[in-house]
Amino acid sequence: MGKVMLYGGIDIGSLTAQAVLIDGKRQFSSVHNSSLFLAKSIPVKPNPVDSAKAVMEEIFRENGLEWKDLNYCISTGYGREKIVEEGMANENVSEISCHATGAFSLDPDVRTVIDIGGQDAKVIRIDESGNLVNFVMNDKCAAGTGRFLEVMSRTLGVSLEDLGGVALKARGRVDLSARCSIFAETEVLHFLQRGIDVGSLAAGICRSMAERVMALVRRVGVEKEVMMTGGVAKNVAVKRELERMIGTRMVDSKIDSQLVGAYGAAVLAMKSGRSV
Amino acid sequence: MVEDNMQKVINLASEIFNEEVKAWKEAGGRVIGYSCVMTPPELIQAAGFLPYRIRALGNVKTEKADSYLSRFNCSFCRSCLELGLDGTYDFLDGLVETNGCDHLRGMFENWQYAKKTEYFHYLKVPHVINENSLDYFEEEIRLFKESLEAYSGKKVDAESLARAAGEQEAVRERVRKIYSLRERELPAFSGFEATALVLVSSAISPQRFLELADQIITEREGGKIAYRGTRLMLCGAATDELELVKAIESLDGVIVTDSLCYGTRAYARIIDPQAMLSKPERTLAEAYLLDLLCPRMYEDYARRRDYVLKAVERSNVDGVIVMHNKFCDVxxxxxxxxxxxxxxxxxxxxxxxxxxxxxxxxxRIKTRVQAFLERIGVIESGGRL
Structure with a gap:
């Protein structure tokens, strides 16, 4: 790799760790496809600092780069402060600002970001300059997060990746009454024992998930365009249910939705790094 | 080296059975615990006891308490009850319950059921303010005084009540002074320090608190704390969690004022000690009911809102954090x-x-607060495009 001016973003989630590197010589507003930056995603390790180290070293190794090539780096997500203390990032920024920045940089028409990760769900409102206007996050409950889908897919015997597709293909839908992940699992088991087909249950689970997220959406309101980020954005059924409930189609993130937080961190690193 | 006064306060605030209470007990004194801001400590003190405001100091273990209350009771009440059940509060000779909320009642009644302290009194506080409720509360104050007299074995005379009221008013006055120094443009106290001072003000004798507070006020009055970033106000439920305040302030924000039960709301009222000589019950009833800023009161929201709005303006606050413990309905x-x-x-x-x-x-809280600070954008963190 030739002479570069690298800016990095590290995003440690509850299930995966992401690193994104962007080349400062390019204008970030032109970064609209994944070929213009480097990215890596790995499953997390028990310690966020170890996850950060592993994901960064992998991205460096794969691209023939070294730590010293990094001009400025921002950490976000779990253990973001520790990652700064360990010298792997220059500063830390909350994942809310990173997702807002990431989504806005990918599409400047975005005003609402729905980010659903493994343990968090957030709805973020941004203005026409990309500033954070308001946000709301789930309370201490897994029901509206990726964890809910993970638990449910295991109960149904369907892979997490396939759950959305199975739900879309279903002929019917069983509505779940319980909003709590634990009780919903009991309810799903009960339906399975009664012989209800997996597809109808998958459809019910995805709708239940979307309803939960809609409760957050209503609290901050929706302004178009809407982008969904985070791992759950990959579930087509949840996404479609949300589009139906909001009444608008969401814009595509153009890059892997799980990378948007790390990408936003890298964009912020470029801004901070340039002013240093 | 002489121990730093502020550090002494932080140490006292970080321990439930603190050295001042230990000394009081060793000298043969009795301690009466209360929790609710509607309990007049003047009466407890005038009867010869040390009033002690029950706190949990961030205790998270609630195994014993969960056998009495349920997981969907307020975790602050469960944490306090746990400390009552596990012996931490065995130095208390008595308890004063109020109907502040049902979780709190559950805490006190189960505590008394399990531990059977020597003295127990239930002070009933009306939920509305009018002439009838004031008469009722005046009678309740009288009953409370009589029950304290029965426990101490001697009458609470007007002079001792006036003396106690004078000292408690001095405590409130010092806390108000500390808040005025905290709220100014260049704060003299961090939120962490102010919270520690508030906690200590109701956990040691008024005389000792006044000594400490006067020294600290003199030390700090001309100075300022090192801070940058956003000026915050903290509102909401019972919060004696020093560590939480510290965590919030570790994020480029300083809490310059509050509307908390273990904060300004307990110190707003002004009582004239001389009034204790003529109509003590009525004076206390009016002071504790009319100046009560608590969401358990009906048809009184506008006053609570205005109190917050005034504080926001007075303290030049950039943002407000309103919080409540899970299951705290009010x-x-x-x-x-x-x-x-x-x-x-x-x-x-x-x-x-x-x-x-x-x-x-x-x-989890730090993530939200950090994003909130980034949103307000007073700090230059690179958090914006």
């Missing part, structure tokens, strides 16, 4: 309205629901 409901009213006036608000004292919860 604050949970009030906070929604408060958030909407503040936002309508263009004041940024972060609404938080939390578990009391949970260390695991601190990370």
């Amino acid at each position: 604050h949970g409901v009030d906070n929604v309205q408060l958030r909407m009213d503040l936002e309508r006036r263009g004041i940024p608000v972060l609404q938080l629901e939390k578990e009391y004292g949970s260390i695991a919860d601190v990370g």
